[in-house]
Amino acid sequence: MKIAIAGAGAMGSRFGLMLHQQGHEITLIDQWPAHIEAIRENGLIADLNGEMITAKMPIYAPEEIAGLDQEVDLIIALTKANQLDAMFNDIQSLINEDTHVICLLNGLGHEDVLAKYVKKENILLGITMWTAGLEGPGRAKLFGTGEVELENIEPAGEAFARKVTDIFTEAGLNAVYSTNVKHSIWRKACVNGTLNGLCTILDCNIADLGAQPVSEKMIRTIIHEFAIVAKTEHVELDEEEVFNHVATTFDPNGVGLHHPSMHQDLIKNNRLTEIDYINGAVSRKGDVQGIDTPYCDFLTALVHAKEGILGAQ
Amino acid sequence: MKIAIAGAGAMGSRFGLMLHQQGHEITLIDQWPAHIEAIRENGLIADLNGEMITAKMPIYAPEEIAGLDQEVDLIIALTKANQLDAMFNDIQSLINEDTHVICLLNGLGHEDVLAKYVKKENILLGITMWTAGLEGPGRAKLFGTGEVELENIEPAGEAFARKVTDIFTEAGLNAVYSTNVKHSIWRKACVNGTLNGLCTILDCNIADLGAQPVSEKMIRTIIHEFAIVAKTEHVELDEEEVFNHVATTFDPNGVGLHHPSMHQDLIKNNRLTEIDYINGAVSRKGDVQGIDTPYCDFLTALVHAKEGILGAQ
Numbered sequence: 001m002k003i004a005i006a007g008a009g010a011m012g013s014r015f016g017l018m019l020h021q022q023g024h025e026i027t028l029i030d031q032w033p034a035h036i037e038a039i040r041e042n043g044l045i046a047d048l049n050g051e052m053i054t055a056k057m058p059i060y061a062p063e064e065i066a067g068l069d070q071e072v073d074l075i076i077a078l079t080k081a082n083q084l085d086a087m088f089n090d091i092q093s094l095i096n097e098d099t100h101v102i103c104l105l106n107g108l109g110h111e112d113v114l115a116k117y118v119k120k121e122n123i124l125l126g127i128t129m130w131t132a133g134l135e136g137p138g139r140a141k142l143f144g145t146g147e148v149e150l151e152n153i154e155p156a157g158e159a160f161a162r163k164v165t166d167i168f169t170e171a172g173l174n175a176v177y178s179t180n181v182k183h184s185i186w187r188k189a190c191v192n193g194t195l196n197g198l199c200t201i202l203d204c205n206i207a208d209l210g211a212q213p214v215s216e217k218m219i220r221t222i223i224h225e226f227a228i229v230a231k232t233e234h235v236e237l238d239e240e241e242v243f244n245h246v247a248t249t250f251d252p253n254g255v256g257l258h259h260p261s262m263h264q265d266l267i268k269n270n271r272l273t274e275i276d277y278i279n280g281a282v283s284r285k286g287d288v289q290g291i292d293t294p295y296c297d298f299l300t301a302l303v304h305a306k307e308g309i310l311g312a313q
Numbered sequence: 314m315k316i317a318i319a320g321a322g323a324m325g326s327r328f329g330l331m332l333h334q335q336g337h338e339i340t341l342i343d344q345w346p347a348h349i350e351a352i353r354e355n356g357l358i359a360d361l362n363g364e365m366i367t368a369k370m371p372i373y374a375p376e377e378i379a380g381l382d383q384e385v386d387l388i389i390a391l392t393k394a395n396q397l398d399a400m401f402n403d404i405q406s407l408i409n410e411d412t413h414v415i416c417l418l419n420g421l422g423h424e425d426v427l428a429k430y431v432k433k434e435n436i437l438l439g440i441t442m443w444t445a446g447l448e449g450p451g452r453a454k455l456f457g458t459g460e461v462e463l464e465n466i467e468p469a470g471e472a473f474a475r476k477v478t479d480i481f482t483e484a485g486l487n488a489v490y491s492t493n494v495k496h497s498i499w500r501k502a503c504v505n506g507t508l509n510g511l512c513t514i515l516d517c518n519i520a521d522l523g524a525q526p527v528s529e530k531m532i533r534t535i536i537h538e539f540a541i542v543a544k545t546e547h548v549e550l551d552e553e554e555v556f557n558h559v560a561t562t563f564d565p566n567g568v569g570l571h572h573p574s575m576h577q578d579l580i581k582n583n584r585l586t587e588i589d590y591i592n593g594a595v596s597r598k599g600d601v602q603g604i605d606t607p608y609c610d611f612l613t614a615l616v617h618a619k620e621g622i623l624g625a626q
Contacts, residue, residue: 198615201514201515201615202619202622204618204622211621213617214617214621217614218614218618294534294607294608294611298534298607298611301527302511304525305515305531306515308524308525309516309521309525
């Protein structure tokens with residue numbers, strides 16, 4: 001299958017590499033010049049569970065795509081949330097009537113962005129529990145195991161979604177076809193919507209957040225706002241189950257000592273965050289539905305204020 | 314007049330010194346051992362607008378008061394908000410039927426604490442726009458000018474309140490008798506309730522907070538919560554006027570480059586904050602009245618979480 005990876009950072013490198021190893025025709029697309037240069041020169045160099053692998057795959061900057069005479073069967077979207085729209089604006093020439101897109105970004109509402117570029121029956125949504133890291137331009141560190149859950153958003157997309165599930169699984173990506181991927185997306189968004197914003201604003205790791213007596217009420221209130229907005233999209237979140245799911249991350253012997261990605265983006269690297277696609281998305285959806293979401297509103301504003309204060313870009 | 318200063322830090326030193334200079338019989342009370350020791354040894358040494366003054370005044374730790382055979386006419390409360398209750402618990406022996414207390418603390422609801430120790434007709438509330446600093450134990454730096462606004466909380470207290478107004482004014486403290494001191498207290502609490510918590514959580518100065526496009530809505534929402542709760546205490550805040558009042562602080566050529574006191578307490582010195590007596594007080598009062606105050610709730614929780622993360626004491 002001809003597959004483009006829109007956003008070939010750490011996770012995109014994993015998907016590109018594993019699908020390339022299975023014989024698919026991969027095109028990487030990324031906007032980091034040093035990364036592009038390194039992969040063109042040396043290929044993608046990956047430490048895959050301790051085995052060093054070099055894979056030659058073409059890589060382009062998004063703005064180079066229009067000059068190619070190329071269409072693909074599948075685009076795997078793995079950009080940062082705030083880069084998705086610009087990416088697809090740049091790579092429209094890859095898309096024909098049969099091109100499908102699977103969106104694996106964290107956060108909510110990406111299907112609305114994608115619908116500007118591809119018809120709804122060709123849009124698949126998914127979440128992934130794989131991890132991935134970059135050690136430098138062109139160098140991926142890919143350890144551990146994970147899985148992918150995916151589903152078409154329109155009934156007409158089911159056959160292709162099942163095909164993607166098979167292709168991913170053959171490549172070792174452990175995909176399952178879901179009958180309720182939106183529930184999984186919202187449930188995962190609750191984890192990001194609590195840990196990311198709070199640890200960023202409080203400048204702390206997950207265990208430290210979990211150890212504060214006041215945290216439970218903050219987290220439960222945010223989950224409640226997600227749940228009442230999710231309900232308007234026919235997604236039923238069990239708030240107690242979601243809270244307990246979030247609380248499993250507090251364990252210092254698990255991921256507790258890690259800082260969430262938003263903390264790394266903003267506090268460590270002074271980069272703009274994805275808050276508009278997590279808590280900010282709930283605020284906007286709530287507005288449309290006439291539902292108050294004050295904690296999501298306030299947390300989104302605090303993160304934007306912090307972006308401004310730190311001069312994040 | 315026999316006057317005790319309950320909390321003889323920077324501001325308490327100013328009031329004690331200026332009233333002492335006018336001939337009043339002052340007793341300082343403070344809980345900082347080095348400060349007590351320095352004042353006992355050398356007197357209070359103050360740089361009063363450039364003039365060095367040494368004033369010999371007795372000073373005690375709160376727990377020493379019970380051992381004295383002494384009552385006073387007036388207690389000026391200038392503790393940190395979270396030390397008020399413990400202070401008055403320790404110094405009850407100073408209080409007789411005629412003893413009045415004037416509370417000059419920032420924040421809300423202190424009259425409820427004081428009412429445990431002194432009858433309501435003897436309680437006066439005030440706010441002060443004076444500034445004061447300590448350069449070290451026993452050494453105050455007192456520059457600039459200011460004023461005091463005060464009022465009895467029960468009609469029976471008016472005569473004494475007017476007497477205190479005169480005494481303060483004679484001592485150069487520029488007091489005015491107010492007919493609506495609660496309005497002034499709430500209006501000042503709005504300044505503290507916006508700048509203090511937000512600059513603390515965002516770790517920024519006032520100008521940086523004011524410069525963020527998202528700040529206006531956060532500040533207006535917090536002021537709105539203060540206003541709807543104040544209304545239940547028959548205090549009418551003009552939200553637009555209060556917002557404009559808060560916004561005057563953003564000017565970098567004014568106080569904008571300063572960090573609010575809560576930031577200094579928590580971020581710089583890792584001390585517990587007064588948030589429970591500002592936004593936290595609005596949350597509690599809102600709870601009692603069945604009024605939602607989510608921004609005050611969330612901001613109070615965030616500050617408490619940050620206190621825990623920093624191990625503040």
